[in-house]
């Protein structure tokens with residue numbers, strides 16, 4: 001007689017560890033690391049909430065193996081044992097509730113945040129992400145590849161010393177491991193590229209080195225993409241081959257997800273069939289197809305699970321052994337307890353997106369924007385719990401927009417500033433930050449909005465004449481229009497390139513809605529910039545956004561008056 005498996009049935013892992021039940025809190029990047037990228041009391045408060053939730057397994061948000069390359073500004077980094085106490089407290093908090101805790105280890109590769117990265121990002125090949133403003137990465141050398149592999153092993157070893165029960169290697173979502181696997185991102189002709197076996201060498205070496213660095217009872221899992229959901233990318237068929245290779249290593253759990261920054265399938269996919277809709281989880285059908293090749297390695301599926309019925313069916317049918325929950329745990333920290341106790345339980349459905357006309361919502365830019373906002377909205381909930389508060393399901397999206405700028409601006413820069421020595425270094429750093437913000441944040445945002453037909457006065461364009469070249473130069477600016485002209489703020493006072501252009505030649509053009517207007521511009525040094533910014537954006541969201549950017553840039557803004565000459 002076959003034993004019925006339910007959500008509360010414990011699961012034996014190959015390493016000997018036993019998960020107390022089948023509901024896993026999946027990795028959610030918290031962005032709650034200190035200025036030195038260590039855990040602190042905020043992470044302890046957050047994990048105490050999940051610790052009380054009766055999860056079969058808690059996986060941390062991604063922890064970076066190299067502090068030079070972060071996915072986001074507030075990432076935790078584990079490179080050495082200098083902050084061992086803090087990591088020990090973090091692990092213990094989760095274990096106090098009875099759940100094992102695994103640390104997710106990651107290297108972002110070309111998806112590293114350009115603002116926090118000195119110099120170019122790195123990747124298997126110099127292939128740029130198809131996202132405006134993200135720079136082209138540099139190809140890793142063979143020695144550097146070995147160094148990254150070693151870093152995963154070192155971090156895993158320290159995680160074990162700190163008391164974590166296991167690690168999960170992040171092999172999904174377009175980060176470095178998934179870049180190596182993808183034929184679109186990996187164009188190498190050496191032993192790390194070409195055939196499936198060569199592209200899989202990186203992940204297999206990482207698993208082997210991690211295994212060697214930890215004890216036999218320590219769990220080693222992996223999160224893997226079912227596919228990249230891009231034409232010519234890592235396909236389901238190839239993924240099955242890689243699962244078979246991975247299953248031949250000593251691995252304890254394979255979690256299935258999918259997608260990347262370019263195609264964020266992990267955050268939701270249109271259900272192609274009524275069956276998939278009924279089953280909730282969009283990677284479940286795929287998981288069933290790898291059962292045989294995964295052999296005895298338990299499978300977890302994450303993405304879309306919301307009801308007791310959906311989860312219980314997935315486990316009872318044998319489609320997977322563990323169900324992963326991401327976003328629901330940010331709103332309902334005791335989700336596992338609730339789902340196991342109540343057969344009619346439904347977790348909150350919380351996909352957040354901006355309301356736009358239908359013709360716009362299918363564009364890649366809008367999808368990417370919505371994916372990012374959804375992610376940030378849930379990150380806000382984690383920060384609220386880290387500060388000791390309760391999640392707020394009614395949090396408005398505009399608040400998320402503001403906190404995102406604050407967090408990714410000021411926090412990112414604060415941690416970098418800690419390393420500054422001389423004032424010269426400071427100036428260089430500041431210049432780099434300003435340039436990066438302009439190049440990778442402001443310009444692409446304006447470009448993306450314009451492409452999808454959204455023109456705003458908050459974000460518009462100003463054309464000046466280059467003082468050395470005599471050529472027209474367009475820059476993104478915030479502007480407040482009136483009858484006779486417009487006010488613009490030069491964030492860097494008289495130092496910015498375009499402000500210098502104006503001093504040499506005041507002839508400008510500025511875009512009002514879809515129309516280019518001609519005018520003359522002058523810097524008004526005695527204007528009160530702070531008051532001026534408020535008039536720009538009576539809407540508190542935009543006023544805060546602008547103020548936050550100024551603070552983040554530590555800039556010295558000056559008002560600029562443009563008087564129209566075309567009427």
Ligand SMILES: Cc1cc2nc3c(=O)[nH]c(=O)nc-3n(C[C@H](O)[C@H](O)[C@H](O)COP(=O)(O)O)c2cc1C
Nearest residue numbers: 026027028029061062303304325326327375378379
């Ligand atoms: C705020 C946020 C942060 C995330 N961070 C990570 C991460 O660090 N590592 C990871 O593998 N997945 C991460 N994910 C993806 C989730 O683990 C999960 O795959 C995704 O949310 C789909 O599951 P869900 O429908 O239950 O939310 C993140 C998702 C969100 C919303």
